[in-house]
Amino acid sequence: MSNDTIVSVEPAPSALLDSASRARPYRMKRYPFLALVLLAPLILFGLFGPQLNLHNPAAIDPANALLPPAFAGGDWQYALGTDHMGRDILSRVIDGARSSLIVALFGVALAGMIGTLVGMMAGFFGGRTDEVLMRLVDIQLAIPPILLAVLLAAVIGGGLTTVVATLTITFWSTYARIVRGETLSLMQRDFIALARVAGASRSRIMFRHVLPNLLSSVVVLATLQLGAAVGLEAALSFLGLGIQPPESAWGLMIADGRLYMSQAWWIPTLPGLAIVMTVMGANMLGDWTRDWLDPGLRRL
Amino acid sequence: MTQNPLLQVHGLGKSYSMRRRGRRADIRAVQDFTITVHQGESVGIAGESGSGKSTLTRMILLLEKPDTGVIRFAGREINDLKGRELLAYRREVQAVFQDSASALSPRMRVRELVAEPLLVQQPRVSRSEVDNRVASLLRRVGLSAKLCSHYPHELSGGQKQRVAVARSLIVNPKMLVLDEPVSALDVSVRSQVLNLLLDLKEERGLAYLMIAHDLAILRHVTSYLVVMRKGRIVEQGHTDKVLLHAQHPYTQSLVTALPSLWT
Amino acid sequence: MSAGTIPLLDVRGLRVYVHTKDGTVRAVDGASFKIERGEALGLVGESGSGKSMTCQAIMQIEPRPAAVIEEGEVLLDGEDLLKKSARDMQRVRGNRIGMILQDPLSSLNPVMTIGDQLIEALRLSDKTSKRSQLRQQAIVALERVGIAKADQRVHAYPFEFSGGMRQRVAAAIAIARYPDLLIADEPTSALDVTTQHRFLELLKDLKRERGMSLLLVTHDLGVVAGTCDRVAVMYGGRVVEIGKLEQILRQPRHPYTRALLKAVPQFHGRRLERLFQISGEPPNNREDLPGCHFAPRCSEVDQRCDAEYPPTVHYDDASCTACWRLVPEDET
Numbered sequence: 001m002s003n004d005t006i007v008s009v010e011p012a013p014s015a016l017l018d019s020a021s022r023a024r025p026y027r028m029k030r031y032p033f034l035a036l037v038l039l040a041p042l043i044l045f046g047l048f049g050p051q052l053n054l055h056n057p058a059a060i061d062p063a064n065a066l067l068p069p070a071f072a073g074g075d076w077q078y079a080l081g082t083d084h085m086g087r088d089i090l091s092r093v094i095d096g097a098r099s100s101l102i103v104a105l106f107g108v109a110l111a112g113m114i115g116t117l118v119g120m121m122a123g124f125f126g127g128r129t130d131e132v133l134m135r136l137v138d139i140q141l142a143i144p145p146i147l148l149a150v151l152l153a154a155v156i157g158g159g160l161t162t163v164v165a166t167l168t169i170t171f172w173s174t175y176a177r178i179v180r181g182e183t184l185s186l187m188q189r190d191f192i193a194l195a196r197v198a199g200a201s202r203s204r205i206m207f208r209h210v211l212p213n214l215l216s217s218v219v220v221l222a223t224l225q226l227g228a229a230v231g232l233e234a235a236l237s238f239l240g241l242g243i244q245p246p247e248s249a250w251g252l253m254i255a256d257g258r259l260y261m262s263q264a265w266w267i268p269t270l271p272g273l274a275i276v277m278t279v280m281g282a283n284m285l286g287d288w289t290r291d292w293l294d295p296g297l298r299r300l
Numbered sequence: 301m302t303q304n305p306l307l308q309v310h311g312l313g314k315s316y317s318m319r320r321r322g323r324r325a326d327i328r329a330v331q332d333f334t335i336t337v338h339q340g341e342s343v344g345i346a347g348e349s350g351s352g353k354s355t356l357t358r359m360i361l362l363l364e365k366p367d368t369g370v371i372r373f374a375g376r377e378i379n380d381l382k383g384r385e386l387l388a389y390r391r392e393v394q395a396v397f398q399d400s401a402s403a404l405s406p407r408m409r410v411r412e413l414v415a416e417p418l419l420v421q422q423p424r425v426s427r428s429e430v431d432n433r434v435a436s437l438l439r440r441v442g443l444s445a446k447l448c449s450h451y452p453h454e455l456s457g458g459q460k461q462r463v464a465v466a467r468s469l470i471v472n473p474k475m476l477v478l479d480e481p482v483s484a485l486d487v488s489v490r491s492q493v494l495n496l497l498l499d500l501k502e503e504r505g506l507a508y509l510m511i512a513h514d515l516a517i518l519r520h521v522t523s524y525l526v527v528m529r530k531g532r533i534v535e536q537g538h539t540d541k542v543l544l545h546a547q548h549p550y551t552q553s554l555v556t557a558l559p560s561l562w563t
Numbered sequence: 564m565s566a567g568t569i570p571l572l573d574v575r576g577l578r579v580y581v582h583t584k585d586g587t588v589r590a591v592d593g594a595s596f597k598i599e600r601g602e603a604l605g606l607v608g609e610s611g612s613g614k615s616m617t618c619q620a621i622m623q624i625e626p627r628p629a630a631v632i633e634e635g636e637v638l639l640d641g642e643d644l645l646k647k648s649a650r651d652m653q654r655v656r657g658n659r660i661g662m663i664l665q666d667p668l669s670s671l672n673p674v675m676t677i678g679d680q681l682i683e684a685l686r687l688s689d690k691t692s693k694r695s696q697l698r699q700q701a702i703v704a705l706e707r708v709g710i711a712k713a714d715q716r717v718h719a720y721p722f723e724f725s726g727g728m729r730q731r732v733a734a735a736i737a738i739a740r741y742p743d744l745l746i747a748d749e750p751t752s753a754l755d756v757t758t759q760h761r762f763l764e765l766l767k768d769l770k771r772e773r774g775m776s777l778l779l780v781t782h783d784l785g786v787v788a789g790t791c792d793r794v795a796v797m798y799g800g801r802v803v804e805i806g807k808l809e810q811i812l813r814q815p816r817h818p819y820t821r822a823l824l825k826a827v828p829q830f831h832g833r834r835l836e837r838l839f840q841i842s843g844e845p846p847n848n849r850e851d852l853p854g855c856h857f858a859p860r861c862s863e864v865d866q867r868c869d870a871e872y873p874p875t876v877h878y879d880d881a882s883c884t885a886c887w888r889l890v891p892e893d894e895t
Contacts, residue, residue, distance in 0.1 A: 004878050006891060012872035013576055013593035015851060016633055023582045023631045190403040197361050198417035198467075199390040212407035348755035349726075456844050457610070486609040486845050487782050488860075491826045491838035498837065513756060516830040520838060540834065557760035558830050559785030 032288035038281025041274065042230075045094040046101030054088070057095040058246040061086030066264045081266045083257060089266065093274055095248040100278065103160060103242075104229040107167025112222050114168065115175025116214065122176065123183025124206055134180070137173045145170045145232060149241045163233050163242045170232065171225055178221060182214050216293040223289045227282030234275050250275050306475055306507050307337040307360070307393075312369035313531075314355055329355040331531045333369065337475065342501060342508040344522030344539060346515060346554065352531035353511045357479050360509065361395055362386065374474075391421055394468035398480035400460035404452040411448040414438065414467045421471055437466040441496060458489040465496065475507040482517065494521060515558060519543055527551045569641050570597040571743055571776050572621070577635035579613070579620045589848045590616040590630065592800035597880075598744065603770055603777035605787030605808075607823075608797035611845040614780045617797070618746050621778075622662055623652050639744075658688050661737035665749040667729035671721040677732045678717035681705070684739045704735040707772075709765060727758035731765065738769055745769070746778045751786055763790050784827060788812060793881060796820050799846045799856030801872075806882035816884040819857045855887070863888055 045052065054077075062085065068074040069081040069089070080090040122133040149166040156162060186192065187210070195205050236242035237251030245252065250271040257267030312333040315326045330352040337343045347353040358364040360371065362381060371378050378389055394417065397403040404413055414434045418425060435445040441462040452460055461481065468476055481497065482490040498521060501508060512518050518525060518539065525539040527550065535548040546552045579591040591613035598604045608614040619625040620632050623644065637644040639659060644652065656662075664670050672680060681701035682694065689697065698717065705713035708731040721729055730750060737745060747766065751759040767790055770777050779791055787794055787808070794811040796804045796819065804817035815821045825839040843860040846852075854869040855861070861868065867887045876890055877883040 007877045007879055009890060010875040010877065010883075012874055012885070013578075016578060016580075016592075020633070021580065021582075021587075021631070022633050023580070023628075190397045190399060191405045193358070193361075193363055194395060194397060194403055194464075194467075195405070195416070196363055197390060197393075197395045199387050199420045200416065201420070204420065208408070209405050213405070215407075348757070456847075458844050488609055488823060488826055488841045489844055491828065491840040492842070494828070495837055495840055514828070515756075516828040519830055520828050520835055543830070553757055555830075557757045559760070559763075559783070559789050 032285050035281045035284035035288060038277045039285065042097050042101055042278045042281070045097035049094045049098045052094055053091045055091045057087060057091040057248050059087060066260070066267075068264070069266050069270070072266070080270050081264070083253070083267045084260055084264070089253075089270055092248040092253055093250070093271055096243075096250040096253060096271065097274070099160070099237075099243050099247060099249045100230050100233055103163050103167065103233045104226050106164050107229050107233075108171065108222050108225050110164070110168040111171035111225070112175050112218060115172035116179050116211075116218055118172070119176040119179025119181075120183050120206060120210060120214065123180040123187065124202070124210065130180075133176070137176050140169065140173045143169075146235070146239070146241075149236050149239075153241045158241050158244050160243065163236050166236060166241075167229050167232060171229065174225070175218065175221060178217060179214055182217050183210055186210055186213055220286060220290040220293060224283060224286030227279040227286070230275065230278050230282065304339040305336050306339045306341075306374060307335075307509070308370075308372040309333060309335045309360065310370045310372070312356070312359060312366050312371065314359060314364065314367045328531050330359070330366075333528075333531075333533060335526055335533075335536075337507050337509055339474065339507055340501075340505045341524060342510065342522045344518040344525045345509070345511045345528055346513065346518055346525060346551075347511065347528035348513050348554075350530065351528040353528055354479070355531075356528070357395075357477055357511060361393065361477055362389065387421055390417070391471050392474045393477065394471065394473040394475075395477040395479065396461070396464050396468050396481050399484045400457060400464050401452070401484070403464055404460055406452055408451075409448065410438075410450050410452075410455075410463055413452070413463055414470060417467065418470045433470055434466075437470055438463075440469075440500075441466045442492075457485050458492060461485060461493055462496070465493070465500070469500070469504070472504075473506070475509065478508060478510040480512055481510070483512070483514065490517075497521065515543060515554060527554070568600075569638075571600045571602075571640060572598040572778070573636070573638040573641075574617070574621065575636040575638070577617060577620055577637065578633040579616050579625060579630055580633050581616075581626075581630045583629060586849050589800050589851070591620065592848070594635075594797065594800070594802050595875075596795045596802055596805055598776050598778060600743070600776055601770070601774040602793065603767075603779060603791040605791035605794040606778060606780045606797060607782065607784060607787055607794055608780075609782050609845045611799060611848055612797040613800040613848075614797050615748055618662070618748050618778065618780055621746065622656060622660060624656075654688075657684060657737075657742065658740050659742050660744045660746060661740070661742040663730070663733050663737050663745070663747045663750045665752050667726050667733055667753065668721075670733045671729060673721055676718050676720055677705075677724075678702075678719075680732075681717075681736055681739055684736045688740050700739070701735075704739050705732070707738075707769070708732070708735045709761075710735075725758075727754050727762060730754060730758075730762055734762075734765065734769070738775070741773060742775065744776045744778065746780070748780045749782070750779075752781070752783075759786070760789075766790060784812075784824065796823075800848050801856065801885065803857065803886070804882075804884040806878075806884075810882060816889055817857075817886050818861045818863050818888070822860075822862070855885075 064082050065084055065086040067078050067082040070076045070079045074081055078088050080093065082088055118133050122130040145166060148169060149162060152162045152165055192205060192209060195209050233242055234251035237249035238255045240255065243249035243252055253271040254268045260267045312330055314330045315328045317326050333356060335343065345353055359366045362378065366379065373389060373392065381389055411434055414437060415430050418430060418433065434448065438445050438447065443459060443462050455463065482493050485493060494517065500506060510522055522539050525542045526536040527534050527542065527548065529550050535542055535551045542551060543555060546555050575595050577591050577594045581588040581590050594613060594617055596604065606614045616625060621637050625632065632645060639655065644655060678698060678701050681704055682697045685697045685700055702713045702717055705717060710716055710728065710731055724732065751762055754762060763786065766777060769775060779787065781787060791808055793805065793807050795802050796817065798819050804815065804820050811820060815824060822841045826841050828838055841860055846856055854871060855873055858864050858868040873885045873887040874890060875883050875885045
């Protein structure tokens with residue numbers, strides 16, 4: 001080899017400096033800023049509501065009825081104005097946030113647990129179990145949520161329980177379907193076969209191998225459903241099936257304030273805005289969570 | 301190599317019925333498969349895709365029931381094992397699969413991955429004993445014990461496969477079923493893992509049943525070879541004899557198709 | 564090689580970096596090689612070598628925005644492809660450079676007949692011919708890649724074909740417009756060994772037929788042995804050796820090439836008690852090591868190797884290597 005004629009010797013390329021990189025300086029959204037900003041009211045008010053309230057949200061004060069919000073000519077004492085009964089709207093929005101938060105979290109959590117369990121069993125056991133469970137899903141999907149709420153309210157009256165029950169029964173099927181699909185595809189993977197080869201029992205495989213790998217899908221679904229839950233809760237309260245007076249709920253406020261749209265627009269509009277912000281924020285959080293948990297998407 | 305037969309498979313067969321364009325067809329994945337693996341022996345199965353080797357592997361590992369035939373291990377028939385007897389079989393026979401990325405539970409740490417067969421089969425073993433065994437096995441396969449708390453995705457391909465090998469050994473089995481153990485690894489890493497497998501076999505007197513499509517690997521790692529095609533055995537015998545003096549046309553075509561670096 | 568003809572493809576100092584949230588991966592870090600007209604170059608490397616990213620950069624189909632072509636030139640008949648507009652580059656793809664990928668299953672659209680997929684490929688450079696004429700050309704293309712009863716098969720869907728046949732269809736689409744260069748990225752890795760052999764023969768035929776150049780990317784030196792005229796070996800994002808096939812196989816210069824040849828279990832020859840092994844693992848290209856990328860695993864390493872990346876020694880127009888051991892004394 002030392003006899004080979006060498007034509008030239010070329011020095012190694014020098015290192016490329018970071019400053020010379022042609023990569024665009026765009027950075028991935030590391031944190032869901034906008035989503036959190038939109039959700040901040042819900043979370044803050046939901047957690048610290050009673051402490052923040054200046055007025056009693058249920059206090060009726062006809063003398064101060066229909067006062068406009070501070071930015072539309074009113075007083076800072078009633079920052080978002082008052083409704084037709086003199087109740088401070090800001091306080092009621094804060095109080096309503098509480099209800100919405102509790103209801104949404106409970107409803108989504110319960111729906112998630114039930115749905116995940118059902119979906120996992122359907123996918124894992126297959127056969128008869130799968131058929132029976134999926135028929136249950138089909139049955140549930142055939143029931144309109146509002147009708148369900150009406151029926152429940154007729155039986156147990158309106159209120160928090162009715163809303164949580166409606167949410168749970170309405171939302172579990174989505175989890176079941178998605179989890180079943182994921183379970184089916186996970187069962188094909190080698191590590192499940194090797195767990196059986198190791199001697200693992202079926203319950204161990206279900207809870208130690210399948211479930212942990214489902215969690216990221218379940219979490220994404222849950223964050224996306226939060227928005228839908230808040231929306232459904234608002235609809236139910238609007239119809240009088242949900243949170244009952246004197247408790248506050250955003251949907252209830254819209255229902256009450258409908259009649260005053262032309263003379264005191266703030267009464268239905270401001271709670272409506274709260275609902276829109278929350279639902280949007282929840283959806284954005286859901287999107288961000290999905291991107292964050294999915295290592296497949298390449299980002300700068 | 302002793303003459304004690306460890307695994308005896310006789311007339312094994314399995315079919316699947318599939319619907320193809322409206323007609324029901326029976327696909328015979330494995331047909332009339334007979335093989336014996338002796339204690340300490342390394343037997344290879346050469347087969348391409350569609351040869352039925354994965355179905356065969358699953359049947360031998362008792363993950364699927366054969367339609368016909370008998371499997372005997374250490375003299376006892378094992379086709380219908382359940383419960384404690386099945387667990388006893390699982391103690392004697394473990395497996396290493398091809399793609400370590402999908403063969404290791406993504407959400408389990410290395411420690412638990414290696415320990416799982418032991419935890420499942422002997423739940424009363426003390427935690428410190430388990431830790432000791434895991435640590436010593438990791439060292440034996442060439443990995444640092446510090447990797448215990450890592451997740452599979454934090455490891456390289458070679459490291460993952462070593463974890464899979466460590467896991468397969470923790471219950472001290474007598475036989476390993478290896479399904480394409482190095483095909484998914486980088487070429488420069490394959491011989492490391494193969495040498496490890498060869499060393500372990502010597503040390504522990506293990507029997508290997510190795511399925512691979514790469515004849516060169518089978519040549520160096522196995523002493524007896526079975527060539528499989530479309531679910532059937534077409535040729536078998538001592539590895540060198542089968543490969544260097546192939547009788548069956550299919551075997552011959554496999555050998556001639558081999559790219560050679562010395563043309 | 565006659566003096567005065569420029570190579571068909573001349574890649575110079577190509578750098579492709581992938582920017583992830585965990586840092587920058589230097590997938591290709593200064594790769595240079597040439598392919599003459601009618602020549603088959605094998606690009607050999609393992610994971611982290613940068614061979615696939617190099618091909619993608621040539622075609623400018625690298626996964627943006629994360630992957631960025633930071634530096635370098637890709638000259639096709641003297642013209643720098645990296646300076647072309649997106650539309651011009653679109654005309655290059657398919658017309659002048661064709662590509663086959665590893666997985667025949669995902670290369671083809673499952674819901675279109677293969678005839679339609681071929682027609683779509685042909686249509687891109689031929690906007691005037693009638694559909695029936697293009698279908699004829701599609702049938703001819705299928706025949707060229709050895710698919711029997713092409714006139715009937717042209718109406719079939721991909722799922723009706725086996726892996727090897729699908730790969731042939733993918734090849735038919737890639738060469739439908741008679742490109743000057745065909746890039747095949749691990750085209751046989753997903754195929755059985757007998758099918759692999761036949762497919763490589765097909766590539767050789769196609770090359771001979773039209774004097775088409777071939778860039779065959781693979782991790783398998785055996786694949787290269789039967790098909791290529793020259794071989795470029797990549798490691799850690801750089802080209803460590805280039806040479807004629809004979810020279811690479813019989814007298815490899817770079818320690819990595821030598822180790823690779825020894826480490827691959829060989830079918831012929833003596834049965835070994837123990838296989839030759841290379842310690843360590845291929846690099847992940849995240850750290851900017853000052854020295855040679857193979858140094859941590861090299862059995863011939865000395866102190867220069869860790870300190871500075873070796874220069875490239877050119878022997879003639881067709882071969883070179885980057886190793887301190889081969890740099891003549893007066894140049895260091």
